[in-house]
Amino acid sequence: MMPSVNPDSSDKDSEPFVETDPTGRYGRYNELLGCGAVKKVYRAFDQEEGIEVAWNQVKLRNFSDEPSMVERLYSEVRLLRSLKDRNIIALYSVWRDDQRDTLNFITEVCTSGNLREYRKKHRHVSMKALKKWSKQILKGLNYLHTHEPCIIHRDLNCSNVFVNGNVGQVKIGDLGLAAIVGANHVAHTILGTPEFMAPELYDEDYTESVDIYSFGMCVLEMVTLEIPYSECDNVAKIYKKVSSGLRPAALNKVKDSEVKAFIEKCLAQPRARPSADELLKDPFFDEVIDDDDDENEYESVGSY
Known part of the structure; x- marks a missing residue:
C-alpha cells in the first residue's frame, strides 16, 4: 500500500490533488472530463503506474x-x-467514501473524449477510418453479447463510445444501463437514449439485438454528423416514428449505397437483425485490416 498523499504538500510547480483514494494510489484533480445525469468524471493520476486515469464520482445523497x-x-x-x-x-x-457520501471508481481514460465530440472535431475522415471505428465497436458488442451471462448494453450511442485518437482506438463505456440476462436472453425494462432505442425496447421484450440497432444508429451519426431523428423536437415524436418503423431523415443523406445497406441491416426487424459476430464477417469490413493498433490512414473526403 502506498503512503497517503497530502494534497496541500505539493510543490508549488505541481498540480495539487483535490482528494486521493484510501490507498493513496490515485489522486483526483479538479478538472472535469465529463458530466452525466448520474456521475461526474474527473481527470486523475495513478501514481503507481504513472498514468492518467478517469475518476468517476457519484454523490449518493442525490x-x-x-x-x-x-x-x-x-x-x-x-x-x-x-x-x-x-x-x-x-x-x-472502486470504493465508497462514507464521509463524503460518494461512490468512486477509477477507469481507464481515453485521450480524445467521446466519439460524438471527436467526430464533430474531425469532420473530414475517410470511410476506411469510419469502418475501423465501427468494427471495434462491434468487437466490443460481440464480447458483451457472448459473455456468460449475456450482457446487453441498452444505451449504446456515440457519446458512450470513447476514443484514443493517436492510435485510432475506440472503446465502449458507460455500462450503467447494462442488463445481465439469463439463458433466454430476454430483458424487461425500458431504459436508454430515445433516438438510438430499438422499437422493441419500448415493448419491454427484447434481446441483445437492440444493441445492433443502436450500433446502426451510431454508424449513421458517424457518417452524416447528425444525431438520428434530429428532425423531431420531442421524445413523443421520436417514439411515434420509431414504433411506426419510419427511418430517421438522416438516412436519406447517406450517398454511398453500400453504407446505407449496411445501416439498414442493423435497423432491420429483430429476427432479421444480424448478430455482432455476423456483422463482423460482413463484406462491408473486407478492406479493414484486423488490427486495432495499425496506423490509420486519413484522407479528406466529403459526404458518403
Whole structure:
C-alpha cells in the first residue's frame, strides 16, 4: 500500500490533488472530463503506474430516496470489474467514501473524449477510418453479447463510445444501463437514449439485438454528423416514428449505397437483425485490416 498523499504538500510547480483514494494510489484533480445525469468524471493520476486515469464520482445523497438507482450504480461497477476486453473501458478500482457520501471508481481514460465530440472535431475522415471505428465497436458488442451471462448494453450511442485518437482506438463505456440476462436472453425494462432505442425496447421484450440497432444508429451519426431523428423536437415524436418503423431523415443523406445497406441491416426487424459476430464477417469490413493498433490512414473526403 502506498503512503497517503497530502494534497496541500505539493510543490508549488505541481498540480495539487483535490482528494486521493484510501490507498493513496490515485489522486483526483479538479478538472472535469465529463458530466452525466448520474456521475461526474474527473481527470486523475495513478501514481503507481504513472498514468492518467478517469475518476468517476457519484454523490449518493442525490439518490437517498432512490435505493434502486444506487443499486444500479453498484451493478455497473461490479459488472465493469468482470470485463476484460480491449474495446471495453477497463475498471481499476472502486470504493465508497462514507464521509463524503460518494461512490468512486477509477477507469481507464481515453485521450480524445467521446466519439460524438471527436467526430464533430474531425469532420473530414475517410470511410476506411469510419469502418475501423465501427468494427471495434462491434468487437466490443460481440464480447458483451457472448459473455456468460449475456450482457446487453441498452444505451449504446456515440457519446458512450470513447476514443484514443493517436492510435485510432475506440472503446465502449458507460455500462450503467447494462442488463445481465439469463439463458433466454430476454430483458424487461425500458431504459436508454430515445433516438438510438430499438422499437422493441419500448415493448419491454427484447434481446441483445437492440444493441445492433443502436450500433446502426451510431454508424449513421458517424457518417452524416447528425444525431438520428434530429428532425423531431420531442421524445413523443421520436417514439411515434420509431414504433411506426419510419427511418430517421438522416438516412436519406447517406450517398454511398453500400453504407446505407449496411445501416439498414442493423435497423432491420429483430429476427432479421444480424448478430455482432455476423456483422463482423460482413463484406462491408473486407478492406479493414484486423488490427486495432495499425496506423490509420486519413484522407479528406466529403459526404458518403
